[in-house]
Amino acid sequence: MVNKTKTAVLLINLGSPSAPTAQAVRPYLRQFLSDRRVVEVNPILWNLILRLAILPFRSPVSAKRYESVWLPEGSPLIVYTERLAKKLQKAFDEEGSAVKVAFAMRYGEPDQDRIFRELHEKEGFDNIVVLPLYPQYSATTTASVADILGASLAKMRSQPHWHLIRDYHDNPEYARAIAASIKAYWKTKGELGEKDRLVLSFHGMPKRYCDLGDPYDRQVRKSAQMIIDELGIAPEEAVIAYQSRFGKEEWLQPYLTPQLERLAAEGVERVDILCPGFSIDCLETLEEVSDEARQTFLSKGGKEYNYIECLNDSSDAVSLIKNLVSKHL
Numbered sequence: 001m002v003n004k005t006k007t008a009v010l011l012i013n014l015g016s017p018s019a020p021t022a023q024a025v026r027p028y029l030r031q032f033l034s035d036r037r038v039v040e041v042n043p044i045l046w047n048l049i050l051r052l053a054i055l056p057f058r059s060p061v062s063a064k065r066y067e068s069v070w071l072p073e074g075s076p077l078i079v080y081t082e083r084l085a086k087k088l089q090k091a092f093d094e095e096g097s098a099v100k101v102a103f104a105m106r107y108g109e110p111d112q113d114r115i116f117r118e119l120h121e122k123e124g125f126d127n128i129v130v131l132p133l134y135p136q137y138s139a140t141t142t143a144s145v146a147d148i149l150g151a152s153l154a155k156m157r158s159q160p161h162w163h164l165i166r167d168y169h170d171n172p173e174y175a176r177a178i179a180a181s182i183k184a185y186w187k188t189k190g191e192l193g194e195k196d197r198l199v200l201s202f203h204g205m206p207k208r209y210c211d212l213g214d215p216y217d218r219q220v221r222k223s224a225q226m227i228i229d230e231l232g233i234a235p236e237e238a239v240i241a242y243q244s245r246f247g248k249e250e251w252l253q254p255y256l257t258p259q260l261e262r263l264a265a266e267g268v269e270r271v272d273i274l275c276p277g278f279s280i281d282c283l284e285t286l287e288e289v290s291d292e293a294r295q296t297f298l299s300k301g302g303k304e305y306n307y308i309e310c311l312n313d314s315s316d317a318v319s320l321i322k323n324l325v326s327k328h329l
């Protein structure tokens with residue numbers, strides 16, 4: 001069939017190493033942590049620290065963490081992102097829309113720059129909607145995707161029409177989908193009692209970046225409020241936390257570990273936790289939040305810890321993303 005509209009949707013996620021080994025993690029971390037959007041310090045000094053102190057030590061430690069969540073098909077982040085892309089493709093096909101769905105990663109493979117340029121230069125798509133799979137905008141994630149998009153366009157004489165969806169933190173369908181996944185969980189496990197709490201855990205970042213104008217923390221609070229409103233629970237039944245701190249600098253607070261320790265100390269018995277800032281389950285949700293943080297809460301006296309999965313390739317996720325991108329097709 002001839003594709004008349006030549007429109008493509010490109011889903012972008014963060015990316016993973018090619019294997020859960022120190023040899024594979026090292027180049028991935030080098031690419032990721034050399035991104036000036038991610039680590040904003042003196043580049044000459046940072047390059048030294050990265051090569052001499054971070055990469056040799058963090059690569060084997062990260063590899064072990066990746067190994068604990070790795071699937072037979074590969075990294076969960078990539079496997080589930082691909083499944084989401086395939087289901088989105090099917091949804092467009094079924095309604096007869098001539099839209100191609102592709103996916104790429106900001107770091108590692110499939111490489112964002114290559115995929116974007118192939119879509120236009122090899123496959124002839126002249127309208128490309130790019131959706132970074134981060135509900136909340138951050139310069140460390142979304143702007144970094146935009147940087148590569150700009151670099152790809154800089155290599156083109158004839159550029160496609162393109163659109164970057166900056167964020168969807170306050171999209172009502174997003175809040176409804178997250179709330180629906182929590183409610184579905186409560187249907188099977190029972191609602192929260194007086195001594196129980198819902199924890200919404202978001203990826204952290206240096207506080208300095210937000211002080212300098214990154215709207216991420218504001219968007220996180222707005223998303224959390226919309227999810228709480230959608231659930232119809234009292235504000236004190238839910239707590240926000242920031243996970244995945246890296247380095248010595250102050251990051252956005254409250255941090256997840258002390259937050260869980262505090263809840264346990266205050267006599268909270270059950271915690272239901274999910275990560276609304278992640279579209280797709282990955283190392284940071286499956287290992288850090290579902291596994292490591294569980295040990296923290298239970299070892300401090302908590303009785304029950306329930307990790308609720310990301311939207312991943314659920315029908316709600318497909319519908320949400322289809323509606324997000326359809327406005328730009």
Ligand SMILES: C=CC1=C(C)c2cc3[nH]c(cc4nc(cc5[nH]c(cc1n2)c(C)c5CCC(=O)O)C(CCC(=O)O)=C4C)c(C)c3C=C
Pocket residue numbers: 014015016017029033038039058062075077134138140141203204205206216244246277278281282283284
């Ligand atoms: C060094 C600073 C980091 C900032 C700032 C940061 C922001 C940030 N990251 C995500 C989403 C993801 N991060 C993931 C892994 C990961 N993140 C950092 C560091 C920073 N992230 C590192 C070093 C790593 C790699 C693993 C490790 O060694 O700890 C992932 C998962 C990747 C996977 O393969 O599963 C995601 C997703 C967001 C949303 C964000 C800012 C808002």
Ligand SMILES: [Fe+2]
Pocket residue numbers: 163164165166
């Ligand atoms: Fe837009």
Ligand SMILES: [Fe+2]
Pocket residue numbers: 203244
């Ligand atoms: Fe991260």
